[in-house]
Amino acid sequence: MSDARAFAAQALERIVRGGVSLRDAFAQFAPRLHDARDRALLSALLHDGARWWLRYDAAVGRLMDQPLRTREPALHALIVLGLVQIEVMGLPDYAAVAGSVDATRTLRRPKFAGLVNAVLRRWLRERDEIGAKLDADPMTACAHPRWLLDTLAADWPRDVEAILAANNAQAPLTLRANRRRTTRDALIARLAEGGCEAAAHAWLPDAIVLAQSTDVTRLPGYADGEFSVQDGAAQLAPQLLDLASGQRVLDACAAPGGKSAHILECADVELTALDRDPERVAAMRDTFSRLGVKPRVAVGDAGAPKAWSNGRRYDRILVDAPCTATGVLRRQPDIRLHRRGGDVAPVVAEQTRILDALWPLVEPGGRLVYATCSILRAENAAQIAAFLARHPDAAPLADFASEFGRPDGHGRQNLPGDGGMDGFFYAVLDKRA
Template identity: 45%
Template sequence: MPGAEVRVLAAGVLQDVCANGRSLKAVLGPAQQQLDDSRDRALLEAICLAALRQRGRYRRALNQWMPRPLGARDADLEALLLAGFAQLDALGLPDHAAVSATVQAAHQMGRSHQAGMVNALLRRVQREGVPPASPLNAFPHWLADAIATDWPRLADSIFAASLAEPPLWLRVHAGKSTPEAYLQQLQQAGIVAERVAELRDAICLPAAVPVTQLPGFAEGVVSVQDGSAQQLADLLTDLPAGARVLDACAAPGGKAAHLLERQPQLAVLALDIDQRRARRMQETFARTGVQATVLAADACQPQAWWDGQLFDAVVLDAPCSATGIIRRQPDVLLHRREQDMAALIDLQERLLEATWTLLRPGGRLIYATCSILRSENTGQVSAFLQRHADARFVDPGEAFGHACPAGRQWLPGEDGRDGFFYAQINKINS
């Protein structure tokens, strides 16, 4: 049956993520490569993301409706049921196609003896819907407590927004088009989109489409980048031609590409510790047609790669808990552990210390994360400022989100954006 293969692959991805502890990024891409049609690849991604966002609610329904819980040996069957629930509940796919293809997938997975049960459970979703549940229940207790402590009045909206399907944000290449001109191209292609006046290069699509359907994507006219991440380039718009910029944790290269699309005369060194991710940056730069030096190296160990010339600006989009982008990486709720936080905070501190030594007096360091936890954000920056007499925090203003003691914060879903933190630290002459 058409579509059964997509459901089999979705069950495999979800089993790998939920039962085998693998990251969604690691398993989704290879699974998509098994599908020839871009629409099938997009459907596979949508099913997996929706199932992971609502996993807690779907599992609770399964436990209520089944005479006994599924065991560890039924991880593939549970994954298929999660995929089926997501199609009917979150994605609203046509009932007949979703049920039939998912039941056929059960046969293909060697679960023919349980295909009737799969059919009955999906038919119940059709009739009754999946019982509602508080978004809070999807979060591990330690993370829910941390969010409630950091954002007590906004915690409920954060929980809900983190489980909602996000829009698709596009960044128009400033050297190749304008948002207004590209919006017309999208409209001609029948793609619903809107201009976001607050962001210089942004267009927002309420419903995502495969990038292969975006006019000019292959030619670098447009890239996918959330509105929050696009705003980082606004903190570096006044750099002079030839200014040396270090993007210290640059992969997959979107922020460095954005800087160079606006200011091609900058001399950008894009660094990442992982060789494969460095290759992805090279692909990004080649597609967008910008020129940057790419290096696979550890920003914490500049003695191994630095040429001794100070930088005019440093961008440090630091590794973090990713708690601001759970809606895009819902496996964070499964894989992020409380005991991970100390190591992440230590790494952020070491990156700040190492890159600060590479910045010239009068230069600026932009510290950013896609976290919403204060320990990684304003707490990290405040501690850095106390350690360095030559460091001055510069408030970028209300356009960058909620004011914090040392930085600005967007929270998930605000103005359709991801959760994101920014802090500009200027280096003064000591």
């Protein structure tokens, strides 16, 4: 287990200082751990460590006169993780301290064992006093960056506390049953036989909510393509597209293919799955072959259709736009460490460019569904209001998916944790015939 802690410290240091994604950092270190429990511990340490970094990094700043942040960054991360194990993960104090001290040997820094021990024990003595100081500043109280706190307070003044709490909680694991391969009830029964407790979602037709998080690739039915992992909020696209057999459909930002696959599981449409990122397109092809669906796949820029389209229009276009991903912080806690306030305006401009380039490709009488996993109004309600002002031939659908989130401008916004789901926005735009 001390190896897991040492690898977690090295991986977290890369996430925080090197800008590496949590997913990539985990993929780099997990293969070195041969026991599944060690890999589970590594994953938990990285998720909780990234989620709570801004609080416990500041705590170490108060515990040490000269923190090791720049001199010995992996040791610094090891100490932060020690605090996270004590305060967030609920490990017994002695286990967190002894495990962290042991990990100094795996990191080949045994001479720091005494220092790590002393700092963690000082925390145990002074946690109330230092904790109160951390609680006095909203940034260290809830471990969110200042720019995001300010933006959320401006966009969602009444909901900001609930959003922060949801971002700091564990997200449930939700699956999507593949209608082409099984039924939801049959899959729930198969999972139960394999010892996995699962229940049908209350109103989403394909969604299954698991009682406990698990390695889904080991669940019965995974290799047979009977299900995918997909939050409930992302499972609305087919119903909002109002699909019918034979339609020409474009999924313009398709990789890694979750919504494209869902569309083809639901309807016999002629689907083009487009994305600009070749690596993500390769992952998308794997997803399609596991699930047994066969869209046309294209690599290209949705904002420059001449390069990949033959000029024919589409009955339906889904724009699951690149966004700040501020609605999925509970699942991807590294986003709060990597995203900057200055990222918002360029992302909004890119969404605008894609929307304006694709709207002419919608058949009159057809429909464009706009989606983001953001909770920032600039990317959602304000983006759509500006689009409607530029395109008088677009008519927003007023009433849709009343179970989902709340109305906001001409769309619906789910805030993180609402209905147990991620933060997500949808707008449905019909083109006047």
